Amino acid sequence: MPKYQSFQSILDNQVMIPKQLLTDYTKFGLKETELVVIMQLHRYLTEGNSFPTPEELAGSLSVSSQECSKILRSLIQKQLLTIEQQHNEQQVLNECYSLEPLWEKMFTYTTVKSPEPQEFNENIFPLFEQEFGRPLSPFEIETINIWLDEDEQSPALIKAALREAVLMSKLNFKYIDRILREWKKKGIQTVQQAREHGKQFRQGQSPKKDQSEATKKKRDISLYYNWLEEDL
Numbered sequence: 001m002p003k004y005q006s007f008q009s010i011l012d013n014q015v016m017i018p019k020q021l022l023t024d025y026t027k028f029g030l031k032e033t034e035l036v037v038i039m040q041l042h043r044y045l046t047e048g049n050s051f052p053t054p055e056e057l058a059g060s061l062s063v064s065s066q067e068c069s070k071i072l073r074s075l076i077q078k079q080l081l082t083i084e085q086q087h088n089e090q091q092v093l094n095e096c097y098s099l100e101p102l103w104e105k106m107f108t109y110t111t112v113k114s115p116e117p118q119e120f121n122e123n124i125f126p127l128f129e130q131e132f133g134r135p136l137s138p139f140e141i142e143t144i145n146i147w148l149d150e151d152e153q154s155p156a157l158i159k160a161a162l163r164e165a166v167l168m169s170k171l172n173f174k175y176i177d178r179i180l181r182e183w184k185k186k187g188i189q190t191v192q193q194a195r196e197h198g199k200q201f202r203q204g205q206s207p208k209k210d211q212s213e214a215t216k217k218k219r220d221i222s223l224y225y226n227w228l229e230e231d232l
Contacts, residue, residue, distance in 0.1 A: 070135070082100070083095055
């Protein structure tokens with residue numbers, strides 16, 4: 001009997017994994033690699049590391065840190081993972097991952113349906129990555145999800161705000177957020193209204209700039225914004 005007592009510490013050092021996660025993960029559109037990343041995230045959260053880096057996650061997996069970053073973005077896009085902010089013991093505001101959206105869906109659903117609007121919304125992310133010329137960070141993906149879910153901005157208006165940011169040579173999330181807030185304040189709800197407002201704004205700005213300088217900075221947008229002509 002004593003020879004088995006040394007294993008008790010191993011049994012005590014366990015991570016609880018919901019059985020439903022292992023049996024129903026495919027119902028939530030999860031792949032095996034995403035499942036394992038979720039399990040590793042859950043482990044880190046229970047150990048007190050609320051914001052593990054892709055490099056830390058990759059250290060316990062057979063995939064690269066770049067692939068881990070891609071999986072994290074995918075989980076956020078699927079609205080199974082969020083990035084929140086909380087104060088630590090020193091009252092410093094830090095970012096942290098939360099799996100609460102996954103647990104909520106897992107333990108409250110009756111019949112999981114594939115939400116068509118969510119699949120449509122995911123078309124936004126490739127457009128942003130194309131314009132920024134790089135993959136979006138988890139925080140940037142969470143920002144887009146906030147625009148969609150909390151601010152209830154339509155995907156079409158978010159795309160239009162991206163267009164305006166490019167036209168004004170201010171391609172950053174803070175500027176896009178300002179555009180969306182301004183449109184919401186003024187009651188702009190359609191792409192056509194956004195186009196007219198943007199056109200008027202740029203016309204009002206144009207006298208302040210030297211014409212030759214504006215010509216130098218002008219981009220050929222015909223290749224980038226054919227998608228704005230669609231009725232979304």
